């Protein structure tokens with residue numbers, strides 16, 4: 058039987074488009090130091106480290122060893138985990154496995170990226186099959202544009218519906234001084250008038266490229282309460298990968314990997330009605346249309362009901378299920394850190410450390426990760442220790 | 445073997461990954477490279493916890509997990525002693541010099557860690573324990589190769 062595990066500390070950098078003042082491992086050091094300060098531990102208390110990013114963004118293939126000065130991993134066991142966009146949730150889940158196994162008591166999860174160091178699309182296309190898929194649909198924008206246009210056709214959703222999602226996330230970023238787009242609110246008109254990248258995706262519908270790092274400390278049930286008076290218990294998680302042939306995707310059935318992962322994670326956590334049983338959601342929504350379609354896969358509303366659910370204000374601060382109080386991925390996207398930021402932000406909400414972005418009385422919080430060819434991770438955190 | 449292959453070959457798809465990168469040197473590394481470029485000085489910095497002097501300088505000591513102090517900066521070298529070496533005899537497009545040349549690790553005077561560089565001349569005199577000195581390039585651009593090589597004293 059797995060041990061119960063809780064998040065006891067989090068740390069993140071102030072994310073920017075370019076952090077020229079630090080190299081990658083110095084940037085990692087900032088997040089790690091902040092996470093350790095948050096839970097009043099020292100690096101000597103850490104038993105193992107799980108770290109991840111996407112190799113081709115910096116062209117450093119042994120990040121686990123290269124980064125030890127920054128991660129604090131000198132003479133410690135370290136695993137590198139790299140799963141594309143989901144890297145951040147994968148390192149969180151791997152850190153959870155480490156502690157749940159009973160082999161480690163305190164484990165540090167780190168996600169980071171310096172997207173300023175290379176060409177994002179040039180790096181991302183190396184994820185897709187070199188023989189069959191790399192020449193056409195690879196990179197972030199084309200496959201997402203295809204998904205969005207199919208969704209619009211199926212349900213009559215509009216570009217304005219999507220713009221409402223982008224405006225929500227950028228408005229929420231007003232409360233998050235760590236966000237790259239902190240204090241840079243936008244209007245629906247701004248989104249509609251921004252440059253068309255690939256129909257129907259416009260510049261303000263998509264995430265920026267960021268330099269940033271995030272670190273999260275996981276602890277075993279016996280010590281979590283001693284480290285933090287109000288830890289965020291790791292209630293459940295699930296991951297689903299799917300085929301990576303772009304042409305095999307059925308766009309009309311919704312995001313299948315997220316549906317399946319959510320079903321498993323919610324079953325384990327006792328979440329029956331997501332919109333009622335969850336109090337806040339930090340979702341990996343790399344573009345605005347995901348904020349319409351993917352919340353249906355999570356069961357917050359029925360198929361095709363995403364736009365109505367958003368316009369009714371359900372996902373705003375003060376709404377039924379506030380989404381992305383941090384400003385989300387549309388406000389910050391340091392890719393290897395992005396999904397771990399979702400976990401860290403969900404943990405902050407449970408721990409009551411959200412500051413200006415705190416949602417009142419959070420009991421259960423959801424975090425998700427999304428990657429490349431339609432794969433998904435789901436994590437549920439809770440104020441209540443799992444039974 | 446399948447019969448259709450009797451007169452055909454299995455194919456490969458040719459490609460090359462050529463990505464431009466701009467790696468952040470950071471504030472600490474930049475101060476070191478500017479020292480090479482503008483003053484022909486090799487700068488290190490010292491951890492006030494364990495006492496180690498690093499070159500190239502570090503933002504934090506990896507062993508102590510402790511930020512290195514501003515007043516820990518100091519000049520090291522330009523002379524030092526070879527602690528390890530090997531002579532390269534085949535040319536490679538990735539090598540920093542034309543063969544034959546030597547890769548050396550130099551313990552610069554005042555530093556506690558080795559400094560990686562090359563020796564180009566008098567290779568027959570090269571051995572662990574010989575003293576060497578940095579020779580700077582005339583045209584310097586803020587790179588580790590602003591030091592052209594080390595010369596045997």
Ligand SMILES: [Zn+2]
Nearest residue numbers: 491494505508
């Ligand atoms: Zn030290």
